[in-house]
Amino acid sequence: MPQAMTPGGLVDASCDEFQHGTPNHSASAPGKQAELVIRNPRLPHITQGFIELRLLASRLVQDSHNRLQGMVGLLAEGDRSDGDKKARIIEHMLERRKQFIKLLVLTMWAKNAQAVSEVIDLKVFLDTRQEIFHKVVWNLYEVRRKMSYARIPNPDLDTAVRVLSTGRANTAMTRRYVPRKKLTSKETLKVLRDLNTLLSLRLALHEKLPTYFRDYTIASGRATFTVADEFEADLCIGDEDPKSQLYLVDFRFIFEPSVKTLPASPIRDDVEGRGNIILKQRGLEGIYDYLHEFVMTDKICTLARQFKIMLTGRWTENLVVNMRRRTLVVQYWISRAPEGETKSWIEVGVKRGTGGRPSRLGVRWIRDGKAVQDQEVPLDVAVLSAENLIKTVIAMHTKHILTSIQSRLAHSPVFPLSAMVLTAHPTDSFNSSLKLQLTPSIPVKLLIEPITGRFALHPPAMAAAHAPTCIEDLIKLKFVLTQEEVETRARSMGWEVLKMLKFRKEELKGFFPSTTKYISYLRREGWGKEWVIAMVLADTGQTWWVAKVHEAPSQWSMSMALEIPVHGEANATYGFLGNLEKMSSAMITLYVNQSVLVEKGVQHKLQPSKVADPKLTIPDLYIRFSSLIHANWGIDVLRLTFQGLGAEGKCIVTVLGRTKEPMTQLGSTNISAADSDVSFHPQSGSYAIRFNINVGESVIEPLVEKLHRIERLIRFVAVIRRFNLPCLDVSLGRIAFTYDTESNSSAEVSFSGDREMKLHLPPRSPHIRIKGFLEHKLNVSGLETVVMALTVTLPLLLAFERIEAAVGDTSDGHVFVLSRSVDWFRIYYRRLGVVLDWQLQCRKSVLHWFVRDAVSSNPESEVDIVGGEARRQAEELRGIWSGEVVGDWEPLKSGAAAGLREVGALAWKIHELIYAGMGVIS
Incomplete structure (x- = not known):
């Protein structure tokens, strides 16, 4: 009967099996048998894992936006190169392109979503059918594999003939088919008693027991042999014959830690198998040797595991x-x-x-x-116990080391035998110690750390900075404890203990006593790296030294050592260390300054200080003034004195001097307020220069610079006073003054030693246009020339500013003022083509400003000036040149002359005439 089936051959349960629940009989063919119509089954519809396309697109867009923002943030980092940024951009674009291509493909498939869904349903259905087929094949294979054991044994024809002929079967053969009856408790007890009896007789009469198998017990049908601290072995017999083999039934460890009974494993099977073979071949002697060696190996492995842990x-x-x-x-x-x-x-x-x-x-x-x-x-x-074993060995080793140290120290006068007590512990080395009485009040214990084996001292607070590593270190420990208090207090006061300084003994012999035993190096915080204080302990006593060291490629070297004239105690106080710091700082400062003076060839000498202090014997350094600087304005003696220590351990050094003449030209100017490092006494000519320097720095170079500045300051102040100019500020590095009170014009000169002087002007100063010429004059001719130039040029420059301001308010052109020098200016009316020269000249011993028409005075050479534009003669000024225009000036036919005060009026009048001639009034 034809049927419409699905690929799986299943009937669609959702469809009606019969139309209207009854068989479908054809109306056109009455009498024919009705056919059963089977419809195709409907496939299961798969929707699990489906995602809407719009949701997928929105998520992809959001993800692209987030990744773009992240990439922009990475590109904004400044440590990335352009190549790296380009590579990241390209990588981002390629990745996004792949994602959107996938989205495009999905979008194209979405047009046929119904057909694609049906294909997915069909694919899932086929996969489930295939999985069922595979399971059927696998189950058939399992059935075949398990049935291989269900075989019927081959027919026993001999037994069959015997049974058919005699009516009885062989007893041995029937045992395989007819199980024996179980023994009762009484029968079992009887069997065990018989076995115990047989074992006792055999072990007592027939077996030669090894020496270490004499300890055994017999019970429950077996003989248990015990080897102390090793194992127990259970043996039994399988036959009454005394010559039959003994069998190994069980084996147990009886040491700790161990497994009491071997679990069922290949090891247990191997022990039983090999044990029975050995019992058959070698008897009890062989099984003991085998089990004994097995236990020894297991003990070694147990210790190895413990050590690994x-x-x-x-x-x-x-x-x-x-x-x-x-x-x-x-x-x-x-x-x-x-x-x-x-x-x-x-x-x-x-x-x-x-x-x-x-x-x-x-x-x-x-x-x-x-x-x-x-x-x-x-x-x-x-x-x-692996830990107890290694601790015992270490304790024995510790006792050996401490005993050796005690015997070796007993031969040294530093540690008499009565000052040493040895305590040894058999298993704990940390409880073993060698007590040394270093001083009557300071005992110390020498220990050996059990795990690392390093030396240690107890209590640590009274020991050296590091534990000793040899006997020589113990001998030096006395000196270390003597210095420990000094170093501890020095650290609390800001000193640095230099443990890294190492010198050759041959090199130190040239500086320190030959009997030196120990040297400790200290450095105050803020000192130069090359300066240290050495505390030397020798047979002759304790001394303190200032030393200059250098760091060589291989080791440190020492170039100088000076003994400090103080005597400290072993129990140094804070007051002693404070005086030591002052003394050492003073000696370093004096030595450095002396070295610089020697290099420069300056005459000097040291003399005792006039300030007597019994605790500090610091000399003064006297310097010849004329040998230091080539000048004759000061008394020929400078006294350099050490005044103590300031903040952060810096040295305060004062240089005292006096000028040959009183410094009354300074008047009441309070220079000390402006420069706190220098103070003056104008009436006596005395001055004091104060330096606040680091230890090891020289004051000679800054002293020379300050002396030059003092000399220059005195000279500058004299110039300002001579011109009667008010001083705004005076110090060793700068002088500010006002050179015109009406216009409030001021200037400032800064100077520092032999360096070039600088002229500073306010931003709106009229002399800004000639600042370069004035600064040149300042360094070539001095301040007096500059002050004079500022005074004589001010009226004209103010007039130029007024003219520029007036022209700037109009829209008819520009005026250019060109500075040729301090005393030569050129004004150029660009739109009107007029060029005028202003020059300062002396006439009848009086300074005048002369103005001339630049084109009329030298037309050929001036044609191309200022860009080569067309020029003309200033016809508007003929009235001034000829005297027709009367004013506070003097006509000169081709020009005019005006005094220093009248030049401003002349310049403005010329400006008015030039612009009036063009019909422009400014």
Whole structure:
């Protein structure tokens, strides 16, 4: 019967099997059999995991926007190169392009969404059918595999013939088919008693028991042999014959830590199998040797595991554990044995038995590269503990080291035998110590840290900065404790203890006593790197030195050492250290300044200070003035004195001097207020220069510079007073004054030693246009010339400013004022083509300003001036040149002359005439 089926052959349950629930009988063919119509099944519709296209598009757009913002933020970082930025942009664009291409493909497929959904439904349906087929094949295979064991044995024809002929079967053959009856409790007890009896008779009469198998018990049908601290083995028999084999039934460890009974595993099977073979071949002697060696190996492995666990704790990086065949090697005190030096370790292994004794577990100790023969390391074989073992070895090693130190120190007069007490602990090295009475009030214990093996001192507060590493360090410890208090207090006062300074002994012999035992180097905070204080302990006593050191490529070197004339106590006080700082700073300062004076060839000498202080004997340095600077304005003696220490440990140095003549020209000017480092006494001519310098700096160069500035200041103030100009500010580096009160015009001159002087003018000063010429005059001719130039040029420059301001308010052109020099100006009326020259000249011993028409005086040479534009003669000014225009000036036919005060009026009148002739009144 034809049927319409789906690919899976399933009937569509959702369709009606019959039309209207009844068979479909054809109306046109009555009498024919009705056909059953089976409709195609409807495939399951898959919607799980579907995402709306609009949601996918919106998420892709949002993701692209977020990534674009992130990329813009990365590109804004300044540490990225242009190439990196371009690469990131291209990578971003390619990635976005791929995503949008995928979206385009999905969009194109969405046009046929219904057909695609049907294809997905069909694909899922086919996949489920295929999975069912695979499961059917796999189940058939499993059935086939399991049925291979359900086979019927081959027919036993011999037994069948016997049964058919005699009516009875062989007993041995029937046992396979007919199970025996279970024993009752009474029968079981009887069997066990018989086995116990047979075992007792056999072990007592027929077996030769090894020495270490004499301890055994018989119970429950088995003999249990016990080997102390090793194992228990259960043996039984399988036959009454005394020559039959014994069998290994069970085996147990009886040491700690261990597994009491071996679990069911290949190891247990191997032990039982090999044990039974050995019992058959070698008997009880062989099984003991086998099990004994097996237990020894397990104990070594147990110790190895414990050491491995220790490496994960506080012993990490302080032990090295290795297994060499059946020997465990453990090296300790790794940090005490660098590369190439002797090492210490233990070897745990099996020692051969001697004199009929069996092998045993033993420890071989190698101390500092040599095997120890006279001491045996105890090992607890009943309770294995790797930590106790290594602690015991370390305690023995610690006792050996402390005993050796005690015996060696006993030969030194520094530590008599009565001043040493040795305490040794058998298992804990940290409780072992060598007590040393360093001083009557300071005992100290020498310890050895068990894990690292380093020396330690207790209490730490009274020990040196580092634990000693050799006996020589213990001898020096007395000196260290003597200096410890000094160093501690020095640190609290801001001193630095220099432990890194190392010098050759040959080099130090040239500076310090030959009996020197210990040297401590200190440096005050803020000092130069080359200056240190050395505290020297020698057989002759304690001395203090100022030393100059240098850092060479290989080591430090010392070039100078001066003994400080003070005597400190071992228990140095804070007051002593304060005076020591002052004395050392003063000596360094005087030495540095002396060295500079020697280099310059300046005469000088040291003399005792006039200020007597019994605690500080600091001399003064006297310098010849004329030898220091080539000038004769001062008395020929300068006195450099050390005044003490200021803030942050800086030195306060004062230089006192006096001029040959009183400095009354300074008047009441308070220079000290402007420059706090210099003070004057004008009536006596005395001056004092104060320096606040770091320790080790020289004041000679700044002193010379300040002396030059004092000399220049005196000269400048005299010039200002001579011109009767009011001073605005006076200091050693600058002088400010007003050179015209009506226009409030001021200037300032800054100077520093021999460097070039600078002229400073206010931004709206009329002399800004000639500042360069004035500054040149200042450095070439001095301040007097500049002051005079400022005074004589001011009226004309003010007139120029007035003219420029007036022309700037009109729209008829520009006026250019060109400065040729301090006394020569050219004014150019560009739109009117007029050029005038203003020059300052002396006439009848009086300064006048002369104005001339530049074109009429030299027309050929002036045609191309200022861009070569057309020029003309100023016909408007003929009235001034001829005297027709009367004023406070003097006509000169081709020009005019005016005094210093009248030049402004002349310049403005000329400006008015020029503009009036053009019909422009400004």
